[in-house]
Amino acid sequence: MSKIETPVVILNVKAYQESMGKNGLALAKACEEVTEESGVSTIICPQQFDLGWIARQVKIPCFAQHLDAKDVGSATGWVLPETAKEAGAQGTLINHAEHRITIADIDALITRCQTLGLTNVVCTNNIQVSAAVASLNPDMIAIEPPELIGTGVPVSKADPDIVTGSVTRVKEINKDVVVLCGAGISTGEDVKAAIELGTAGVLLASGVVKADDPKTVLLDLVSGI
């Protein structure tokens, strides 16, 4: 079971120029400071090559952006749950809209993460897929309509029904699953709306990563909680 405190703001830094290497570390430090100052739980998902380096330097949880369901061993270039754990990750995103995997692999990764004590956040694209994933017993589900990702138009405003519908259907199937929402989130008001729609937090990326002053944006975001 996840030991992540909710509500939570998860920052996926993707593969932006603004989040590589030292920039990625600065973003992680900004999250850490915001958590210290506000008491609100934040999580950062560094770029894959930076995970081990950043996870050893911040106190907030670091998550992998993606894992591959390959066996430990001869798997050149693939990223495994066991290596993420060893690198200091406390969890992972699974099945992000930019990195979809098969349903059999989602299922296998959830099981493997649970064995390792890695918190898993499975991304979904609509209400019925959220309901489907709930049957696989993930720790968290992040509903993100792909068409809103990166737009700055928050899902909580553009399509509140997909959020409340996901929360309702997921809880019917498995009340222990934590539901987050993502796509277009960039302000404290968006986060507040997401919480009011029944989620336990948000997953976001460009709104922070590409901001002139990420810490200020993060402070605004957590003010919505």
Next chain:
Amino acid sequence: MSKIETPVVILNVKAYQESMGKNGLALAKACEEVTEESGVSTIICPQQFDLGWIARQVKIPCFAQHLDAKDVGSATGWVLPETAKEAGAQGTLINHAEHRITIADIDALITRCQTLGLTNVVCTNNIQVSAAVASLNPDMIAIEPPELIGTGVPVSKADPDIVTGSVTRVKEINKDVVVLCGAGISTGEDVKAAIELGTAGVLLASGVVKADDPKTVLLDLVSGI
């Protein structure tokens, strides 16, 4: 153009339990010591999550095990040349037998690595594929018959013609390309045989990673040069 000195021994640590986290760092340190003691060039390819952490702690070159030909930006969980560079990598494997990519992506990654100053080593599976890749102007080609990978039966003994054939065909097309060989290499004798067949070094994995004493194996390997 590559600044890697040849002959060279490249250690791909794959995704073994024995090469995760601290074990991976110990393998990198062993390579570093062997290079210092022997003067022979070694390169390590850490697990992807460990790249940035290990690259900052050793003087020998660290290479990525694999790169994805995605654009910088919204590419959650994908591993980019730009991030590898920023993490401290000096090069990368491309198209390993366990992680094949399209020919268009091999071509695009070679170009992108050259722009970034990352040395690229493209893996191939037979003579005509080696010849084909030579036209794409990589820095290095590592010929590895997939059926010999992980067997301990060295390609230099089991199939010397594939090595000499690759060297000949590659040099005909592009004399600047450095040719290595891999698969089944585990002793100094294997390395010596590889050099005598016209290669500039070897790519290996399990023979070192799974050894009781990797440094001793590495010292034996470089003794073949």
Next chain:
Amino acid sequence: MSKIETPVVILNVKAYQESMGKNGLALAKACEEVTEESGVSTIICPQQFDLGWIARQVKIPCFAQHLDAKDVGSATGWVLPETAKEAGAQGTLINHAEHRITIADIDALITRCQTLGLTNVVCTNNIQVSAAVASLNPDMIAIEPPELIGTGVPVSKADPDIVTGSVTRVKEINKDVVVLCGAGISTGEDVKAAIELGTAGVLLASGVVKADDPKTVLLDLVSGI
């Protein structure tokens, strides 16, 4: 909604030498004769290149073995629901163990098949994945433990709990979904056992395709119903 009569025997001819071209047509004709003689519903999934040719020559339903969730248009070499429909298919397998797809694509294909009037059969590998797929409202789910496929050891004997568990969980979530089972089925006794475990039929392949006399095997299979 599916117009397929149950109980049903679905024959997936895969890509065997014994099921290409004329051999594939002969297998379809054998299914047709068995349905005529026994009154039991059979369905054939011809090799993809043979679909349009075979579907125009038999009265039993022909299903595609797989569909891609690509848009109609510039999709060279991909296989679309709309083309399958036009070719005479009445349905399709989705997410077979040998051709897994993402959960978002399973969801999209189910919706698209419903619009086109194509019956969809989604393959699953364990109880929780069966439950998950039930939330996507497929017409049918075929539970097939991958480790039993092609063994001749019937799932109904080797792992009856995975069958009854899938039936129970699927019906809880969506009572309209028809549950089949597959993997290792080759005799009428296996089919009888599958029906007794609560399924509405079976999905099978090598047991018929590689038989000396497929029609005799099919007659034995339907005798279990």
Next chain:
Amino acid sequence: MSKIETPVVILNVKAYQESMGKNGLALAKACEEVTEESGVSTIICPQQFDLGWIARQVKIPCFAQHLDAKDVGSATGWVLPETAKEAGAQGTLINHAEHRITIADIDALITRCQTLGLTNVVCTNNIQVSAAVASLNPDMIAIEPPELIGTGVPVSKADPDIVTGSVTRVKEINKDVVVLCGAGISTGEDVKAAIELGTAGVLLASGVVKADDPKTVLLDLVSGI
């Protein structure tokens, strides 16, 4: 070795609504009529589900749009060279811009096609990839800059150097390889320009498939030869 007469016009009908089922057959018949009337060699690549059905009804060669490098046998939904051959195909496209495959698979498919007597046409995206593929000994190479596909802007006008460069480099490596060009071709003038640049024909799609009167467009196209 290919028995296809050149110059040749290859029509890839892709997965358009206008090329499914009966529409696909009508396009094949139009090609057949144009070949009969003009004496110019044409080839059609029907949609995959239609291949066996159309190949049995026209005298011109039918090619698969794509093949998978899977072994004959348990390969549900994959499309194999052996099945294409049995369905009546005389050849195949390989590595189309909309369906890229690995270099190892291109190599394996070329060899397998040669064994089966299937003519192979490997698509490439630039000069060095054309040169690379030439080392794999394909029957034909079709150079198609991806950014021009479907634009109506002919590669022969927009980027003649990529065509002449490909012809030169390919012939240097393997003078027996036939070079075609594609992308944006829609008139006899485009075909004439392609031939003058040293190619032996063209590969095209939307310009014919989406035309109000495909036969008229085809007649214009072959007039360029």
